[in-house]
Amino acid sequence: xxxxxxxxxxxxxxxxxxxxxxxxxxxxxxxxxxxxxxxxxxxxxxxxxxxxxxxxxxxxxxxxxxxxxxxxxxxxxxxxxxxxxxxxxxxxxxxxxxxxxxxxxxxxxxxxxxxxxxxxxxxxxxxxxxxxxxxxxxxxxxxxxxxxxxxxxxxxxxxxxxxxxxxxxxxxxxxxxxxxxxxxxxxxxxxxxxxxxxxxxxxxxxxxxxxxxxxxxxxxxxxxxxxxxxxxxxxxxxxxxxxxxxxxxxxxxxxxxxxxxxxxxxxxxxxxxxxxxxxxxxxxxxxxxxxxxxxxxxxxxxxxxxxxxxxxxxxxxxxxxxxxxxxxx
Numbered sequence: 176x177x178x179x180x181x182x183x184x185x186x187x188x189x190x191x192x193x194x195x196x197x198x199x200x201x202x203x204x205x206x207x208x209x210x211x212x213x214x215x216x217x218x219x220x221x222x223x224x225x226x227x228x229x230x231x232x233x234x235x236x237x238x239x240x241x242x243x244x245x246x247x248x249x250x251x252x253x254x255x256x257x258x259x260x261x262x263x264x265x266x267x268x269x270x271x272x273x274x275x276x277x278x279x280x281x282x283x284x285x286x287x288x289x290x291x292x293x294x295x296x297x298x299x300x301x302x303x304x305x306x307x308x309x310x311x312x313x314x315x316x317x318x319x320x321x322x323x324x325x326x327x328x329x330x331x332x333x334x335x336x337x338x339x340x341x342x343x344x345x346x347x348x349x350x351x352x353x354x355x356x357x358x359x360x361x362x363x364x365x366x367x368x369x370x371x372x373x374x375x376x377x378x379x380x381x382x383x384x385x386x387x388x389x390x391x392x393x394x395x396x397x398x399x400x401x402x403x404x405x406x407x408x409x410x411x412x413x414x415x416x417x418x419x420x421x422x423x424x425x426x427x428x429x430x431x432x433x434x435x436x437x438x439x440x441x442x443x444x445x446x447x448x449x450x451x452x453x454x455x456x457x458x459x460x461x462x463x464x465x466x467x468x469x470x471x472x473x474x475x476x477x478x479x480x481x482x483x484x485x486x487x488x489x490x491x492x493x494x495x496x497x498x499x500x501x502x503x504x
Contacts, residue, residue: 183468184461185392186454187384187444189477193377195277196221196448198481199254200230202275205487206251207234209494215244217261218253218306220275221448222403224425241265249273254448255306256280258313273486279345279375280307284314286369290340291315295367296333298322300355301344305404308344324351328358339363343373346405346447348412349382376479377447378405382412384474385444389416392442394434397423398453399446406446418442426453427460441466 192200199220206214212234219227219237227237241264244250249271252261256276265272276284290297297319301308312319320331322341333339341359343352352374360366372379389395395413399406406423413421420438424430435441441461445454458469482488 182466184466185388185442185472188473189380190445191449191451193447194479194481199275215250220253223448224400256310258310273484287314291318295338295340298341325355325358336363337365340367345375346378348408380475385412386416388442388472389413389418392418392440393438395421395442398449403446427456
């Protein structure tokens with residue numbers, strides 16, 4: 176790096192928490208306030224190490240399966256959604272459930288049910304084993320075939336080429352998904368698209384911001400966990416947009432100083448399940464190493480919010496009413 180080269184940070188906007196993640200995390204916090212610890216959560220409420228650890232300290236207990244939750248306890252379903260069999264098992268075990276599934280994931284579930292009801296073959300574009308894919312597939316297992324990327328298209332078999340529809344996991348790369356859709360359309364010209372785009376607004380906006388700054392950045396640091404699909408995609412999008420190097424980190428302490436060798440411009444963003452405190456930690460780490468000049472790269476404005484799960488809204492209303500009655504007495 177020459178002495179005349181200015182060091183700066185390009186900070187993506189929007190970044191971090193989306194409306195679905197914000198709703199899910201608040202749901203756990205409100206449940207702990209309302210009912211007291213412990214509150215059980217099936218799977219990670221969102222795919223972020225820091226968020227899970229923080230909620231554990233407050234009294235949330237994370238389990239892999241509903242069977243691990245004691246009978247008559249409270250269990251919260253994660254933002255990624257669950258299959259109907261999970262709801263059925265919870266009912267059998269007398270569990271009180273709070274469904275924190277992101278409303279945009281619920282939309283995909285409803286599409287799957289509707290198309291299955293009309294006897295379509297549903298081609299679900301997504302990553303095998305991801306919780307969201309497992310939940311969506313469980314809505315119509317006899318009708319859904321997973322398509323894991325463009326290279327998987329050749330393996331797809333359908334019953335009737337005139338009755339085929341594609342749906343997708345909400346956190347994928349927009350470009351790769353459309354590449355998969357194009358390949359599917361070549362094989363199945365009558366393929367129907369979902370009524371509205373399945374990839375969520377937050378995923379698209381974060382990818383667009385990274386594309387805008389990627390070509391100008393020598394290095395892009397994406398804050399997010401390795402099991403977060405949308406965070407992993409941001410690294411891929413950054414490299415695809417022209418960034419020379421890109422890395423995923425949970426915390427600033429994971430950044431390797433060697434990555435800064437010969438670097439004058441660092442792009443910074445975060446996945447949709449990442450709290451802003453972690454991004455600020457990265458910005459402070461970079462500032463200490465001469466990258467104190469921060470320029471915001473804005474791709475979109477976000478104002479979407481989702482109301483809390485209905486189970487919590489109902490109980491919170493009841494609590495407010497009882498407090499109101501008490502004050503009148």
